[in-house]
Amino acid sequence: xxxxxxxxxxxxxxxxxxxxxxxxxxxxxxxxxxxxxxxxxxxxxxxxxxxxxxxxxxxxxxxxxxxxxxxxxxxxxxxxxxxxxxxxxxxxxxxxxxxxxxxxxxxxxxxxx
Amino acid sequence: xxxxxxxxxxxxxxxxxxxxxxxxxxxxxxxxxxxxxxxxxxxxxxxxxxxxxxxxxxxxxxxxxxxxxxxxxxxxxxxxxxxxxxxxxxxxxxxxxxxxxxxxxxxxxxxxxx
Numbered sequence: 504x505x506x507x508x509x510x511x512x513x514x515x516x517x518x519x520x521x522x523x524x525x526x527x528x529x530x531x532x533x534x535x536x537x538x539x540x541x542x543x544x545x546x547x548x549x550x551x552x553x554x555x556x557x558x559x560x561x562x563x564x565x566x567x568x569x570x571x572x573x574x575x576x577x578x579x580x581x582x583x584x585x586x587x588x589x590x591x592x593x594x595x596x597x598x599x600x601x602x603x604x605x606x607x608x609x610x611x612x613x614x615x616x
Numbered sequence: 617x618x619x620x621x622x623x624x625x626x627x628x629x630x631x632x633x634x635x636x637x638x639x640x641x642x643x644x645x646x647x648x649x650x651x652x653x654x655x656x657x658x659x660x661x662x663x664x665x666x667x668x669x670x671x672x673x674x675x676x677x678x679x680x681x682x683x684x685x686x687x688x689x690x691x692x693x694x695x696x697x698x699x700x701x702x703x704x705x706x707x708x709x710x711x712x713x714x715x716x717x718x719x720x721x722x723x724x725x726x727x728x729x730x
Contacts, residue, residue: 534715538718538720545707545723546720547720548718548720551716551717558714558716596718604651605718610660
């Protein structure tokens with residue numbers, strides 16, 4: 504069964520460093536999303552991406568964040584200068600736009616020290 | 617704007633019993649989708665069930681069914697014959713009409729007792 508894959512599964516970084524989280528969505532999906540979940544809290548929307556551009560972003564998604572689809576298969580989230588409060592599980596998700604079902608990757612746990 | 621409310625932070629159920637997890641929503645969209653996801657302690661988000669706003673019948677997927685009451689704006693998840701492996705966090709979510717965004721509730725932690 505096709506699945507969304509994310510790398511790395513866990514990354515530890517120093518405050519102020521840049522981090523790139525990678526995702527390979529399901530191949531025929533058109534909509535891509537990044538969500539984050541601070542430990543024990545709700546799943547928060549960061550950004551959605553469709554037709555090679557951002558379709559919507561939340562207030563959390565400020566200038567330190569960016570997304571790219573560099574090669575037609577990968578979908579990356581870059582955090583330019585990490586802060587302690589960026590420590591969270593980051594989920595990539597993709598969907599077809601037909602049923603609206605959202606398929607999640609297993610998440611990338613980011614720990615900022 | 618969209619909003620999802622899950623009022624039960626935690627619930628217990630006896631193994632083999634049925635349990636209902638509550639979810640209410642608020643949306644100005646005419647077309648939307650409602651979802652339930654399961655998040656076990658390992659952290660992954662597992663899709664359980666989907667209900668479209670125009671679907672007249674309640675969705676069912678195995679032991680999961682979604683009790684959709686559109687006029688009351690509720691989308692409760694019913695798990696029949698609970699199993700120990702059902703112990704997890706459960707999130708209700710709503711999708712906007714243009715697929716740009718999914719909003720998640722705060723979750724309900726279900727514990728199944730043997």
